[in-house]
Amino acid sequence: MKKQIVFNDFSLLWQEVRKDTLRAIDRVGKNGQYILGEEVKSFEKKLAEFWGLPYAVTCGNGLDAIEICLRCLNLKPEQKVITTPLSAFATSLAILRAGGQPVFVDTDQRGLIDLEKVEQMLQKNPDIRFLVPVHLYGYALNLKRLKQLKHTYGLTIVEDCAQAIGAKSHNRPVGSVGDMAAVSFYPTKNLGCIGDGGAVLTKQAKFARLAKYLRSYGDTEKYHHKYLGLNSRLDEIQAAILKIRLRQLPKRLRQRQKIARRYGQEINHSKITIPSAPDDSDSSWHLFPVLIKGSRRSFQMHLKKAGVPTLIHYPKLIPQQPAIRQANIFADLTNASTFARQEVSLPIHPYLNDSQVERIILACNTWKK
Ligand SMILES: *Cc1c(COP(=O)(O)O)cnc(C)c1O
Numbered sequence: 001m002k003k004q005i006v007f008n009d010f011s012l013l014w015q016e017v018r019k020d021t022l023r024a025i026d027r028v029g030k031n032g033q034y035i036l037g038e039e040v041k042s043f044e045k046k047l048a049e050f051w052g053l054p055y056a057v058t059c060g061n062g063l064d065a066i067e068i069c070l071r072c073l074n075l076k077p078e079q080k081v082i083t084t085p086l087s088a089f090a091t092s093l094a095i096l097r098a099g100g101q102p103v104f105v106d107t108d109q110r111g112l113i114d115l116e117k118v119e120q121m122l123q124k125n126p127d128i129r130f131l132v133p134v135h136l137y138g139y140a141l142n143l144k145r146l147k148q149l150k151h152t153y154g155l156t157i158v159e160d161c162a163q164a165i166g167a168k169s170h171n172r173p174v175g176s177v178g179d180m181a182a183v184s185f186y187p188t189k190n191l192g193c194i195g196d197g198g199a200v201l202t203k204q205a206k207f208a209r210l211a212k213y214l215r216s217y218g219d220t221e222k223y224h225h226k227y228l229g230l231n232s233r234l235d236e237i238q239a240a241i242l243k244i245r246l247r248q249l250p251k252r253l254r255q256r257q258k259i260a261r262r263y264g265q266e267i268n269h270s271k272i273t274i275p276s277a278p279d280d281s282d283s284s285w286h287l288f289p290v291l292i293k294g295s296r297r298s299f300q301m302h303l304k305k306a307g308v309p310t311l312i313h314y315p316k317l318i319p320q321q322p323a324i325r326q327a328n329i330f331a332d333l334t335n336a337s338t339f340a341r342q343e344v345s346l347p348i349h350p351y352l353n354d355s356q357v358e359r360i361i362l363a364c365n366t367w368k369k
Pocket of ligand 1 (some may be wrong): 061062063064087088090091134160162163184185186196197198
């Protein structure tokens with residue numbers, strides 16, 4: 001029996017960072033400052049540098065990061081926010097928690113929100129001011145087009161970069177066109193911590209300042225609460241750990257890219273479609289989605305028997321989730337529905353070795369549909 005491949009290899013990751021991590025935890029433990037101290041401050045500086053944006057403000061998780069962005073940008077109750085039906089539920093949940101109303105626009109052929117359809121929606125509904133696009137799977141949306149839309153329609157944009165740290169479009173980092181961007185450090189993400197974590201990024205000092213107030217009860221000075229904030233702070237321990245992992249991120253991104261290139265070249269099956277990354281972009285390859293014509297179940301079972309785990313992102317569209325079925329507006333979602341029915345994500349974590357990558361490719365190519 002061949003050894004099972006895993007979807008994310010936390011044990012090899014831990015081996016790699018164990019020594020440095022234990023040292024970092026010891027440093028924080030001794031230091032005695034566990035919340036909002038020097039570790040958070042220096043990680044924020046390093047994250048902003050890595051990203052190429054002036055300000056990074058950490059918070060408790062990616063969900064809160066999106067909510068904090070929308071609140072910094074003054075989203076009003078019931079205000080409409082265009083977003084994608086195909087994403088983690090958190091994208092729309094954050095919009096709802098910030099008081100907004102998601103308006104769902106269909107995706108394109110690779111599962112990204114279709115910016116042409118966004119424009120049609122804006123032409124029909126001139127009252128819409130907000131857009132929360134998602135760089136899904138690590139694919140970078142076309143930032144030139146996004147910028148055009150922003151200027152033409154006076155849009156306020158929060159880029160959901162939870163899956164896309166390191167991704168670029170036309171040589172510019174994702175998150176650099178929106179007014180603000182949100183990222184998650186959930187353990188499975190490309191930059192993960194040992195627990196929950198998140199951050200917002202922005203070019204504007206005033207939004208960074210506001211985000212700092214909002215993440216910690218909304219006080220602008222001690223015991224003076226100007227805003228109804230959250231308790232959403234990144235722990236010092238997580239910040240110390242993330243600094244270690246951030247140093248390795250470029251290497252890990254290159255490994256993901258290498259695996260993606262092999263999949264793209266070597267997976268060859270008439271019923272498997274590989275949606276390529278957008279032109280002029282570098283994907284962060286958080287996930288490697290393929291579309292299965294025929295029985296998705298049979299494909300997944302075949303891979304499972306070969307020791308290859310798969311996941312689906314996402315089997316159910318956000319507007320169909322029971323928690324919000326009442327509350328949403330959407331038009332035709334044909335492409336997104338195709339993804340919900342046909343998408344399968346293959347393992348692409350950076351600790352896969354060549355022979356495992358070969359096994360995954362072989363398993364795909366030998367599926368008898
Ligand atoms: C993971 C994720 C989030 C939420 O991040 P959490 O840290 O889990 O709250 C939001 N949007 C997308 C696209 C995600 O993948």
